[in-house]
Amino acid sequence: MTDSPGxxxxxxxxxxxGALVRELRARGxxxxxxxxxxxxxxxxxxxxxxRLPFGWGVEHEAGRYRLRPREDGAxxxxxxxxxxxxxxxxxxxLREWTADREADGRITVRAEEPARVSYAxxxxxxxxxxxxxxxxxxxxxGAYTDEGYRGRRARAFLVVAECTEPGAxxxxxxxxxxxxxxxxxxxxxxxxEVVDDGGHRFLVRAGSPAGAEVLAALPRRPADGAxxxxxxxxxxxxxxxxxRTMPGTDLHALMAGTLEADRWDDVASRCLTCGNCTMVCPTxxxxxxxxxxxxxxxxxxxxxxxxxxxxxxxxxxxxxxVRSSGRSRYRQWLTHKLGTWHDQFGSSGCVGCxxxxxxCPVGIDITEEAAALDRxxxxxxxxxxxxxxxxxxxxxxxxxxxx
Amino acid sequence: MTDQEPRPRPRLGVFKFASCDGCQxxxxxxxxxxxxxxxxxxxxxxxxxxxxxxxxxxxxxxVEGSITxxxxxxxxxxxxxxxxxxxxxxxxATAGGVQALRxxxxxxxxxxxxxxxxxxISTLATSTPVSAHVPVxxxxxxxxxxxxxxxxxxxxxxxxxxxxxxxxxxCFACKRRGTVCVTVAHGTPCLGPVTHAGCGAICPAFGRGCxxxxxPARSTNLPAYIPVLRRDGMxxxxxxxxxRTYNAAAFEEPSVRESRP
Ligand code: SF4
Ligand code: SF4
Ligand code: SF4
Ligand code: SF4
Numbered sequence: 197m198t199d200s201p202g203x204x205x206x207x208x209x210x211x212x213x214g215a216l217v218r219e220l221r222a223r224g225x226x227x228x229x230x231x232x233x234x235x236x237x238x239x240x241x242x243x244x245x246x247r248l249p250f251g252w253g254v255e256h257e258a259g260r261y262r263l264r265p266r267e268d269g270a271x272x273x274x275x276x277x278x279x280x281x282x283x284x285x286x287x288x289x290l291r292e293w294t295a296d297r298e299a300d301g302r303i304t305v306r307a308e309e310p311a312r313v314s315y316a317x318x319x320x321x322x323x324x325x326x327x328x329x330x331x332x333x334x335x336x337x338g339a340y341t342d343e344g345y346r347g348r349r350a351r352a353f354l355v356v357a358e359c360t361e362p363g364a365x366x367x368x369x370x371x372x373x374x375x376x377x378x379x380x381x382x383x384x385x386x387x388x389e390v391v392d393d394g395g396h397r398f399l400v401r402a403g404s405p406a407g408a409e410v411l412a413a414l415p416r417r418p419a420d421g422a423x424x425x426x427x428x429x430x431x432x433x434x435x436x437x438x439x440r441t442m443p444g445t446d447l448h449a450l451m452a453g454t455l456e457a458d459r460w461d462d463v464a465s466r467c468l469t470c471g472n473c474t475m476v477c478p479t480x481x482x483x484x485x486x487x488x489x490x491x492x493x494x495x496x497x498x499x500x501x502x503x504x505x506x507x508x509x510x511x512x513x514x515x516x517x518v519r520s521s522g523r524s525r526y527r528q529w530l531t532h533k534l535g536t537w538h539d540q541f542g543s544s545g546c547v548g549c550x551x552x553x554x555x556c557p558v559g560i561d562i563t564e565e566a567a568a569l570d571r572x573x574x575x576x577x578x579x580x581x582x583x584x585x586x587x588x589x590x591x592x593x594x595x596x597x598x599x
Numbered sequence: 600m601t602d603q604e605p606r607p608r609p610r611l612g613v614f615k616f617a618s619c620d621g622c623q624x625x626x627x628x629x630x631x632x633x634x635x636x637x638x639x640x641x642x643x644x645x646x647x648x649x650x651x652x653x654x655x656x657x658x659x660x661x662v663e664g665s666i667t668x669x670x671x672x673x674x675x676x677x678x679x680x681x682x683x684x685x686x687x688x689x690x691x692a693t694a695g696g697v698q699a700l701r702x703x704x705x706x707x708x709x710x711x712x713x714x715x716x717x718x719x720i721s722t723l724a725t726s727t728p729v730s731a732h733v734p735v736x737x738x739x740x741x742x743x744x745x746x747x748x749x750x751x752x753x754x755x756x757x758x759x760x761x762x763x764x765x766x767x768x769x770c771f772a773c774k775r776r777g778t779v780c781v782t783v784a785h786g787t788p789c790l791g792p793v794t795h796a797g798c799g800a801i802c803p804a805f806g807r808g809c810x811x812x813x814x815p816a817r818s819t820n821l822p823a824y825i826p827v828l829r830r831d832g833m834x835x836x837x838x839x840x841x842x843r844t845y846n847a848a849a850f851e852e853p854s855v856r857e858s859r860p
Contacts, residue, residue: 278780470793
């Protein structure tokens with residue numbers, strides 16, 4: 197091994213990308229990457245780079261997603277698909293243990309051994325790389341570590357694809373999470389796709405010793421100035437084409453200060469409480485437990501499955517749900533993403549991927565809601581309007597989000 | 600504690616009102632689980648399976664079908680009186696079924712048009728869910744019900760716990776399953792966001808919109824969703840027809856039902 201991570205930059209052509217998939221598979225990884233299915237770029241296990249969505253781009257709007265062909269044949273020029281990598285690192289349903297009543301009446305409980313799958317994720321966009329880092333803090337560390345997650349994560353090999361084609365619903369720049377792969381982020385390889393007169397190629401750099409080792413095994417050529425410059429420009433240009441912007445205000449303070457805002461009623465009148473936003477969000481991590489038994493009562497299993505704060509059961513206590521209104525549930529989602537997440541995990545819970553905007557059937561837009569709250573908040577708090585009323589929500593504890 | 604008499608098995612009754620028998624068939628369709636079930640419970644009344652019936656009381660009664668005649672209305676009270684737990688199964692018993700279309704029409708006119716001697720027909724003006732007549736312990740939805748959910752309810756009652764039957768939207772299941780949303784990606788009208796989960800989001804997985812077989816989810820906001828159906832090509836009549844299928848009357852109720860505890 198001669199390359200130290202992050203220094204060697206090389207250029208792969210399309211065959212080199214094919215070799216990358218073969219190399220990762222040869223090393224025992226289950227390679228997961230974007231591919232086209234049912235009118236969308238979805239994530240799936242791929243056995244060859246041919247499965248990548250070459251020549252497919254995406255048109256996004258709030259509540260709308262359409263594939264469109266791209267003349268340039270690019271493979272990574274898409275964003276905000278219906279799934280995220282959490283589908284693999286934090287699966288939607290997992291068995292935790294089984295219990296059996298033996299013939300002598302004793303009960304034996306067996307913890308589920310997590311499957312030892314070792315993923316390689318090909319084409320992780322920078323916003324999603326940040327989302328993985330967010331889930332690492334939530335599930336992979338701290339007081340409540342999910343050992344299964346930790347194992348899957350530790351074995352995963354991440355190949356970033358820097359973003360050169362943001363969508364109309366993207367706002368990673370205002371969240372500080374893209375469109376380039378940040379220097380301090382953990383990944384194994386980072387690609388930047390370049391398609392121009394010089395051909396279809398990928399500028400690649402290693403971000404870890406494992407990445408450098410894989411790169412060394414691939415057919416490649418040293419990075420030339422033109423490719424490096426084209427890659428730099430493509431990413432810099434992407435930064436200027438964000439379709440959305442999050443207001444530049446202190447979102448944590450905004451969320452804490454607007455708990456009683458009228459805007460919550462407005463958004464609640466539009467929100468279906470269908471839960472799609474939390475399911476597609478790459479950082480949402482909530483689960484609930486599910487106990488199943490057989491008819492004899494001699495065998496029981498505990499499973500956990502994705503849950504959402506839009507479910508009435510989510511806050512069900514003996515007297516009923518704590519957050520019964522749609523207003524309180526939408527507010528829980530937004531204040532958790534943008535506000536209380538900072539208190540719990542030291543960062544925002546939103547990485548600006550835009551999925552919740554695209555995949556909301558009625559197109560509710562997190563950036564628009566935050567902006568409206570910001571306007572309402574400024575209108576209430578800016579001088580020279582009347583002094584704060586006793587009922588003014590500013591300064592209340594952000595911790596309480598019940599209705 | 601040895602050589603005791605075998606503990607008495609819970610007594611099961613299955614009853615039918617106005618319905619197509621599809622939900623009872625789901626019970627017969629439980630194949631692998633049917634024999635263990637017959638070991639665990641004493642099936643005392645299940646005409647679809649056996650003509651031999653034994654009187655109540657029943658520990659668990661599964662009731663299929665809606666109440667559409669004065670005789671139904673009397674008989675459901677009897678079933679309730681005979682049952683410790685009464686669980687309704689299917690869209691007819693929990694929401695009145697497709698036959699609740701009569702609730703929006705003139706039944707007398709129907710009987711005059713259809714029958715040569717309408718005087719022989721004794722029917723109510725409406726088709727109503729069982730819960731409109733007697734207290735119900737649990738309502739299992741679907742047209743037809745889902746086999747796995749039926750077993751879950753029966754197992755839960757046998758072991759004295761609450762059934763794990765989520766009452767959120769079909770979208771939850773659709774997203775967990777990894778289906779590409781047909782509304783967002785194809786512009787196909789889909790009732791998933793306002794429909795009760797339970798089927799496993801089958802239709803969107805095959806590129807079709809959800810038909811609403813399980814009736815409204817516990818928390819919905821139908822008025823906010825109508826404009827999406829209209830955008831995707833449905834006119835007012837289409838929307839009405841879309842909503843008035845297996846749970847004809849249920850989607851028409853005041854649609855924000857979430858304030859219920
Ligand atoms: S809140 Fe929305 S934009 Fe932010 S990370 Fe989640 S899905 Fe993406
Ligand atoms: S927004 Fe809701 S579902 Fe997502 S992590 Fe927070 S509480 Fe959980
Ligand atoms: S914001 Fe949109 S996706 Fe989220 S629950 Fe409301 S309607 Fe559903
Ligand atoms: S296809 Fe239908 S059920 Fe599935 S997420 Fe979309 S709206 Fe919901």
